[in-house]
Amino acid sequence: MKNHNHHLLLESLVTVSTDHPEPLYQQLIQQLRLLIVAGRLHPSSKLPSSRHLAIELKVSRTTCTNAYQQLLAEGLLVSRQGAGIYVNTSLAVAVHQGISKTSHKASADPSKLTSSPLKTTATSGFSSEPDAKSFPFPLWARCLAKAWRQPDQSLLHDSHPGGYQALRQTLSHYLYISRGVKCDAHQIVITAGQRDSLSLVSKALMSHGDSVFMENPGYPVQREVIKSLGLKEVFLELDKQGAQLPTAYQQGTNLAIIVPSRQYPLGTAMSGPRKLAWLNYAQTHNCWLIEDDYDSEFTYERRKTDAMMGLDQTQKVILLGSFSKLMFQGFRLGYLVLPKPLVEVFLHTQHELGGMASLHIQPALSLFLTDRSFNPHLTRMRKLYRHRRDELCRLINLHLSPWLFVTPPDSGMHLVAFCHRPMDDQAITVRLKDRGISAIALSRCYANTGPCGFLLGFSGCDDQQLGALVEVFRQALLEGNLVLN
Numbered sequence: 001m002k003n004h005n006h007h008l009l010l011e012s013l014v015t016v017s018t019d020h021p022e023p024l025y026q027q028l029i030q031q032l033r034l035l036i037v038a039g040r041l042h043p044s045s046k047l048p049s050s051r052h053l054a055i056e057l058k059v060s061r062t063t064c065t066n067a068y069q070q071l072l073a074e075g076l077l078v079s080r081q082g083a084g085i086y087v088n089t090s091l092a093v094a095v096h097q098g099i100s101k102t103s104h105k106a107s108a109d110p111s112k113l114t115s116s117p118l119k120t121t122a123t124s125g126f127s128s129e130p131d132a133k134s135f136p137f138p139l140w141a142r143c144l145a146k147a148w149r150q151p152d153q154s155l156l157h158d159s160h161p162g163g164y165q166a167l168r169q170t171l172s173h174y175l176y177i178s179r180g181v182k183c184d185a186h187q188i189v190i191t192a193g194q195r196d197s198l199s200l201v202s203k204a205l206m207s208h209g210d211s212v213f214m215e216n217p218g219y220p221v222q223r224e225v226i227k228s229l230g231l232k233e234v235f236l237e238l239d240k241q242g243a244q245l246p247t248a249y250q251q252g253t254n255l256a257i258i259v260p261s262r263q264y265p266l267g268t269a270m271s272g273p274r275k276l277a278w279l280n281y282a283q284t285h286n287c288w289l290i291e292d293d294y295d296s297e298f299t300y301e302r303r304k305t306d307a308m309m310g311l312d313q314t315q316k317v318i319l320l321g322s323f324s325k326l327m328f329q330g331f332r333l334g335y336l337v338l339p340k341p342l343v344e345v346f347l348h349t350q351h352e353l354g355g356m357a358s359l360h361i362q363p364a365l366s367l368f369l370t371d372r373s374f375n376p377h378l379t380r381m382r383k384l385y386r387h388r389r390d391e392l393c394r395l396i397n398l399h400l401s402p403w404l405f406v407t408p409p410d411s412g413m414h415l416v417a418f419c420h421r422p423m424d425d426q427a428i429t430v431r432l433k434d435r436g437i438s439a440i441a442l443s444r445c446y447a448n449t450g451p452c453g454f455l456l457g458f459s460g461c462d463d464q465q466l467g468a469l470v471e472v473f474r475q476a477l478l479e480g481n482l483v484l485n
């Protein structure tokens with residue numbers, strides 16, 4: 001790695017002020033940290049000496065020495081004997097990569113242009129988003145162009161209740177092949193993702209103040225959505241077979257949201273007998289089951305299980321799907337697959353609410369899913385994510401084993417690293433956030449108390465980024481004892 005021997009001029013990148021409530025050295029630490037984590041300081045860059053920096057920023061030398069000391073302790077900077085202070089190469093290489101390639105030279109290749117913001121997001125934490133560098137943007141661009149060069153005129157009018165017909169048709173075929181769900185196109189409603197799907201369900205089937213069965217632990221975003229829709233949560237316990245059935249005193253609720261294919265966050269796949277027990281429960285208690293099927297495409301050691309809806313003879317299951325993991329997080333399209341008796345009421349409700357899902361990408365998505373390179377793309381992604389899972393597990397075992405342990409998940413895009421001893425996992429995620437890195441505390445997924453640990457995404461980070469993230473994590477854990485008694 002080439003050294004940048006001319007030291008950086010930080011004056012234009014950093015501003016500190018005595019008007020700010022935080023001490024000057026803290027302001028300096030935060031700004032330098034962000035510059036390093038965001039890749040704005042080159043790997044191996046030499047920083048000005050504390051004396052020079054003090055003159056540049058018109059602050060005291062102690063302010064600069066304190067800031068450098070802190071960043072040295074965090075491992076973001078390294079000191080080379082007699083040569084000065086440098087940005088730590090191993091951290092900087094990883095965080096820098098995704099940004100520098102695209103920002104330095106504009107490329108004629110549309111795939112590189114469109115992917116740059118995603119790369120930037122992916123570098124900021126343990127990302128469970130799809131890998132942006134591997135997304136087939138040229139294919140996606142071709143699908144958009146093909147759909148819009150001579151557009152189907154009906155696309156120009158808002159005349160597609162339930163979504164664009166060709167996409168619903170494609171999806172019904174895809175769901176049969178990939179999830180074992182037999183449905184007609186008219187049973188599918190395209191939505192703007194999970195929130196929109198749940199609003200639709202709530203408006204069509206529930207009244208304000210009704211209760212909903214939800215898994216505990218669960219997806220915090222989903223809990224927030226349910227609360228914001230004026231519904232009350234009733235929590236279901238989990239065991240090795242998946243979500244347990246409601247107890248006798250919990251009954252009287254006509255909607256349950258469960259995640260049978262890969263429980264969020266723990267990754268449990270619901271057993272066959274438990275699925276049948278739920279279907280039986282749904283029928284005997286007249287309860288709708290929302291089957292959240294958010295990332296079932298990515299299985300590694302185990303065979304993909306069919307969706308529960310494929311087993312349903314009772315017409316009580318509603319499948320809730322998302323394109324966030326298949327395409328990319330900002331895509332904002334999802335879908336509901338409805339039992340036939342619910343189709344009319346849902347279309348009516350969607351009409352009342354006003355369709356939120358953008359129509360213009362739907363024909364392109366239909367072409368994309370039927371293109372012959374789509375399946376090979378998924379196979380490549382499965383292989384890549386499996387490798388990244390293994391790499392993250394290796395790094396955790398190597399560097400974080402005094403605090404954390406992990407069992408490699410057999411599917412999905414994130415793993416759960418559990419703490420050996422009770423720790424304040426939420427406080428640690430705050431520390432990580434201060435270092436520009438996002439991770440989710442396991443205890444946040446529990447309604448009350450639960451084990452502590454961390455949800456660490458791996459699909460959106462390459463090996464170097466994972467290495468850098470684990471190193472920052474190690475520094476955050478080393479910083480202090482957050483063990484709970």
Ligand SMILES: Cc1ncc(COP(=O)(O)O)c(C=O)c1O
Pocket residue numbers: 193194195219259264292294321322323324329333334
């Ligand atoms: C449990 C769960 N359900 C659903 C989704 C998909 O949500 P959306 O379609 O809003 O991206 C996610 C995304 O991470 C999830 O974790």
